[in-house]
Amino acid sequence: VAETPSAALGSSRDKPDAQYCEKILAAFAERNVRSFFYIGGNDSADTCRLVAELARARSYPLETFHVPKTIDNDLVGSDHTPGFPSAARFVACAFMGDNLDNRALPGVKINVVMGRHAGFLTAASVLARPHPGDGPHLIYVPERVFDLDSFVSEVRRVHGDLGRCLVAVSEGVHTRDGTPMVTVLAKSLAQDAHGNVQLSGTGALGDFLAEAVKKALGKKTRVRADTFGYLQRSFPDCVSAVDAAEAREVGRVAVACAAAGEPSGSIAIQRQPGPNYAPRYLRLPLSEVAAKTRVLAEEYLAGAHDVSEAFVRYLQPLVGELPVVARLYPGLKADPKNAIHRGDR
Known part of the structure; x- marks a missing residue:
């Protein structure tokens, strides 16, 4: 046990x-x-x-x-x-696998990760970047205001530069007035006894973001979304x-x-x-401790949609060594606005 x-x-x-x-x-x-x-x-x-x-x-x-x-x-x-390092390891490994899939069959892939008010788990996706050009190319956490137009614009930019785009989005991203994006979408979603909307039991946010990107990039662009949901919480391997x-x-x-x-x-x-x-x-x-929430420190954030090398240094000893992935074409382009990857250390 x-x-x-x-x-x-x-x-x-x-x-x-x-x-x-x-x-x-x-x-x-x-x-x-x-x-x-x-x-x-x-x-x-x-x-x-x-x-x-x-x-x-x-x-x-x-x-x-x-x-x-x-x-x-x-x-x-x-x-x-306790619980976070293993869940962070799952998120990193899942994004490593999704990055391989996204590189083999290019398009836009959006993954929604748990984190209502704090973006630690979504930020852990940064460990999926062993090489320059690896995703996630954009990381959105609740500690930063989420603007849909800006989101679509950044996805368009990365897709235009690299021919593909892998995105990590926290389930708790919110608008400038503090309204969670899922609240805008999910008036019918269930709440638990603490008054929390059940964010991870629905793919509404991922589907909404994918549809917005499809409209902007056109029908020829392959756009998909997944919601990790409860898979993150107790994955044995x-x-x-x-x-x-x-x-x-x-x-x-x-x-x-x-x-x-x-x-x-x-x-x-x-x-x-x-x-x-x-x-x-x-x-x-x-x-x-009771009924209080700790969020990502400013030093762990880099701009509007990435995390810093300081966060990588904080997280790596907790997660441990990750699987090694290789590529046939090491010279693939990297996003110049995405400077943090595991190969830098």
Whole structure:
């Protein structure tokens, strides 16, 4: 089980209200539970906070520990979160394969990647560039305003220069007024208990963008779109070794904190300084993590539709060595506006 991805204990998108938390606390009291470990992202950290506050209000001796797990990589106070490195590895490998397909049968290919507010996972597609000219040639994340006309113009430019274009788009890209593109398209889409529109359960955004490009480039241009969706979350053959070890370690650290009598908190992974990657683990107050979102730092972004070499340096030790791909024609043109590729390092 320790070497198997996904959530062996099961998962939930419920948002506990006061009555729900009362039932949780009653179940704990009946069984004399004094430590509660809850695995998940920022919403799960908020659940830990709610249960901890209720326990204090009821004078019940309970400490709650949030154990991090989210492929969005958006927990405040953490260098990265368990789940993200493996999902990032999947995204990089998927784009490497799609780049080969797009080079063999040129056209425009748009891939929509998970990431509602933070673009870490979409940005991970940058690792699919072992050679100059490799895609994704354009990377769109929620940290930058998305303009449809500009998007179509850039796709047209790259396609005109290279004869093809591979694009990575975050599901959470939004217009200048902050409206997510999918909201414009998807009034009928379902929402979960936290009020989040189910972005990855539909291909609406990819289909919409593909249609816009088709209209601009003409019927002769091959344009396709895919939505990676849930495939990113637990793909058995794309497990990062760093991720597998750290996912287990954050659980150990949480139990150690409880055994040592430490107060409620959220376990965080931070990066130790130095030339080689090494993690350290600590407990943060729940109030610093709960219901908050970390996004890509400005230093990780390059212009309106790319990421920087600093992001590549941040990500590579987490993902590990990627498959080697070769080409028969190494002299293929590269997009001059896309200077970051794995061969640069």
